[in-house]
Amino acid sequence: MEIRPILASLRKHRIPAVLIVLEIALACAVLCNAVFMIGQRMADIHWSNAIDEQGISVVTVNGADPKLAASEIPRNLAALRGIAGVTAAAAATSMPLDQNPALSPFVTKPYATTTVNSSVYFIGGDGEKAMGLRLLQGRWFNADEYAGSGFKNFGSTGHVALVTQSDANRLWPGQSALGKTLYTDATGWTVVGVVADVLAEDPKLSGPGGMYSSVFFPLQPDGVMGDYMLRSVPQDRERVVREAVQVLGKLQPGAVVEGTTYAGMRSDYFADANSMVWMLVLVCVVMLAVTAFGIVGLTSFWVQQRRRQIGIRRAVGATRGHILSYFRTENFLLSTAGVLTGMALAFGINLYLMTHYEMSRMPWYYLPGSAIALWLLGQLAVLGPALRAAAVPPVVATRSV
Amino acid sequence: MFGYYLDLALRSLTRSKVLTALMVLAIGLGIGASMTMITVLHVMSGDPLPGRSNQLYYPQLDPLPLKYQQSAYGPDPRLNFTWPDAMALLAAHRAERQAAMAGGALLVRPAQTGLRPFYVDGRYATTDFFAMFGVTFLRGQGWSGADDDGRARVVVLSEKLSRKLFGTNDSVGRTVRFGDADLRVIGVSADWQPQPMFYADASAKVFDDADQFFLPLSTALDLKFDTNSNQSSWSSFEGDMKSPVLTWLQVWVQLKDAGQVAAYRQFLIDYSAQQKALGRFERPPTQARLYGLMSWLDRQNLVPADVRLQLWLALGFLLVCMINIVALLLAKFLRRSGEVSVRRALGARRRDIFLQFGIESAVIGLAGGVLGLVIAQLGLWSVRHRPDDYAHLAQMDVSMLIGTFVLAVLASVLAGLLPAWRACRVAPALQLKTL
Known part of the structure; x- marks a missing residue:
């Protein structure tokens, strides 16, 4: 396909050509960034979490008298274990992603500092079973450690702790964390086990x-x-939650009792990200549709304007295939110009977002990815008008208008 | 002439229905998306207390030690007050009105059977709170300064809470069990929910929560009620809420005019200087600040980054739509070169042609505005179903309604400028020859 005649004709229709290029460029830039944001949020939503997420239900009791906890909690747990289908039950202070953070900086030397705020979880006897933690090294807490550890000033009065694998690698890179001491200010705890990463x-x-x-x-x-x-x-989760709320509601008439499955707790945490993903997907789809319609409209206009020229070309020997490929090549050239501008624009927008919205750098493959998407879209959009152009009979050349 | 052009525009638009529909759809979608996000931003940055906000000020002191390092993730402790500082500002009485406050969520144990205990959000405050913020009472009244001093066991309920507990808004004189304490109801306030809840600290869901009870700060402290605002201490602290190294209170003052504002600003600096002389403050007294309500809200950055991002996205989308319309209008207008030439040959000036096409663009914009309004309502409906705390606010007011049409017509006329200009520059003779 000869490109020069196409360029010559585009030069005569400079404004519409520039408009198409501009539209494709903008669509490409917005698409790149929107898809990137969708990808990031989807990655967040799928964060792994080494507990039995699909098997846990959580019932929260607020407002119980803390002075009675020592007798009430074992009684409540015994009642909960009696619910059909419950394989383990334990009390805890908080859950991953429950948005009720208890944070503390943990370091390897007394009074050292860190920028990481570790999440602190206090679990009662059987906690590891009820949560479904996965032990990688060392051992669980034994019964004496559960019975002998208290809570004071947001810290543990016991002497042992479990850390996650990430923390073990962060705090003691290249060494085993077992037997090491973990500090907050001057207080230290011995690491007895390493568990798989919990959020x-x-x-x-x-x-x-x-x-x-x-x-x-x-x-x-x-x-x-x-x-x-x-x-x-x-x-069994739904039924277990329902029955557990009833059981605890009766046992703790003076407290607020609420139950949920852990899966529900997790989806609550990601509800914002989820709604943002849907909104971004919607914007992308609608924007691509609008761009496609714009290309259809403008190409149709061109085809109509050039009916005579098309007729003449057909009369002097061009086949339908020639006409078809003329318009497709024309669209390809315009898309290429648009996509190139768009990639530069997308990169610029990404840089701006990085400085103002805590966005990370867009991996390079998003750029060619959305370029290919817009090329395909352009070819698809031009097909209809180009087929109509190809259907122009040669006899048009002999008519005056 | 205007009527004639309008008639021409409508004729032309009905001639090519698909193209017209495409243009109206494009502008409708662009306007709908933009107006959805503009409305969300508009309601989030609104004035929480119209008519009062210009008299309300938030003072800020800097009691931090020199070596204190602000973490990038934690809240700034200076956003709140320590107990001694807050009490000193109240006792000085340098403003028209002044109140210290903190938020709390308390367990309410209803007396009647059949109602389970529940948590409810409210505020611990000092006496001027109601008069300063303009809270209206349906029954009874607030507490006095003497009640503050005497740690009176009293409470003001919102109408909602009063109805929930007693089935009536006349619960004055009755007793409610908060936590482990019995408090006597002395007033019932009309439901009051300034948006955003400017007086709460940064940890609150400022677009969602409404206070359902109010009780004296001293009483709350006496009964050891928990506060749910940020508590930051920069030195060892043993749970004493009156500690001079723990910030957790908010202080608001009402000032009448610029003179009072300047005087109060000076008072804050003098107070800081005095505290520095006493050795309590370490930083320069000029660190003391006084913010107006609206500029205080600006500093809090209440609009989440996601919302601002979505606004940019919507505006980018509108731009794509507008370029689309420019292209389509260009095609449409240039197709009518013959018609333009005839009109020009018969004596129409370029500006007549320009006006004719301008009106045609505006008609498209108006139609697009109607569609955009429908789409924006749909968009706002979907925003209201989001899980965010600001979701329920997403409603259009009159200014946004008018804004929709103004933006739609503006966008379409802007998009029509270039095509109309090109059309009116068609050389009549050349076109007429081919007719």
Whole structure:
């Protein structure tokens, strides 16, 4: 296909040509960034979390008398274990992604500082079973440690802790964390085990690289424990939550009792991100549709304007295929110009967003990705008008208008 | 002439229905998306107390030690007050009215059977709170300064809470059990929900929560009620809320005019200087600040980054739509070169042609505005179903309604400028020859 005649004809229709290029460029720039944002949010939504997310239900009790906790919590747990289908039950202070953060900086030397805010989890006896933690090294807490550890000034009065694998690597790179001492100010705890990565209570507040910085402490029945974790098979969860709320409601008439599945808690945390993803997808789809219609409209106009020329070309021997490929090549050239401008624009927008909206750098493959998408869109949009052009009979050349 | 052009525009638009529909759809979508986000931004940056906000001020002191390092993730402790500073500002009485406050969520245990205990948000405050913010009472009244001093066991309920607990808005004299304490109801306020809830600290969901009870700050402290605002301390602190190294209170003052504002600003600096002389403050006294309500809200950055991002996205989309319309209008107007030439040959001036096409663009804009309004309502409906705390605010007011049409017509006329200009520059003789 000869390109020069196409360029010559485009030069005669400079304004419409520039408009198409501009439209494709803008669409490309917005598409790149929107798809990138969708990708980032989807990655967030799929954060891994090494607990039994599909099997846990959580019932929260607020407003119980803390002085009675030592007798009430074991009684409540016994009642909860009696619910059909519950395989393990334990009390805890908080859950990953429950947006109720208890944060503390943990370091390897007394009074050292860090920018990571670790999430602190206090779990009661059987906590590891009810939560479905996965032990990678070392051991769980034993019964003495559960019974002998208290809660004071937001810290554990015990002497042992479990850390996540991420934290073990962050705090003691290249060494085993087992037996090492973890500090906050002057207080230290011995690491007895390393568990697979559990998410923070609110990863937004964890500081850079602290998303999986979670530390577990054993705790005897104590008033600060408001969460009852129940484990069952996924099919039983809804019923288990319902029955557990009833059971605890009766046992704790003076407190507020609320239940949810852990999956529900997780989707609450990501509800914002989820609605943003849908909004971005909608904008992308509608914008591509508008761009496509614009190309259809303008190409149709061109075809109509050039009916005579097309007729003449057909009369002097051009086949339908020639005419078809003329318009497709023309569109390809315009798309290329648009996409090139668009990629530069997309890069610029990304840089701006990086400085103003805590966005990270867009990986390079988003640029050619959306370029190909817009090329395809252009070819698809031009097909209809180009076919109409190809259908122009040669006899048009002999008519005056 | 205007009527004639309007008639011409309508004729031309009905001639090529698909093209017209495309243009109206494009502008409608662009305007709909933009107006949805502009409306969200508009309601989020609105004035919470129209008519009063220009008299309300938030003072700020700097009691932090010199070596204190602000974490990039934690809240700034200076946004709130320590107990001694807040009480000193109140006792000085340098403003028309002044009040210290803090938020709290308390467990309410209803007396009647059949109602489970529940948590409710409210505010611990000092006596001037109601008069300063203009809270109206349906029954009874607020508490006095003497009640503040005497840690009176009294409470003011919102109408909503009063109805929930007692089934009536006349609950004055009755008793409500908050936590482990019995408080006597002395007033019922009309439901009051300034948007955003400017007087709460940064940890509150400022677009969602409304206070349902108010009780004296001293009483709350006496009963050891928990506060749910940020508490920041920069030195060892053993749970004493009256500690001079713990900030957790908000202080608002009402000042009548510029003279009072200047005097109060000076008072804050003098107070800081005095505290520095006493050795309590370490930083220069000129760190003391006084913010007007609206500029205080500006500093809080209440509009989430996501919302601003979505606004840019919507405006980018509108731009794509506008370029689309420019292209389509160009095609449409140039197709009518013959008609233009005839009119020109018969004596129409260029500006007549320009006006004719301008009106045609405006008609498209108006139609697009109607569609845009429908789409924006749909968009706002979907925003209201979002999980965010500002979601329920997403409603259009009259100014946004008018704004929709202004923006739509403006966008379409702007888009029509270039095509109309090109059309009126068609050389009549050349076109007429081919007719």
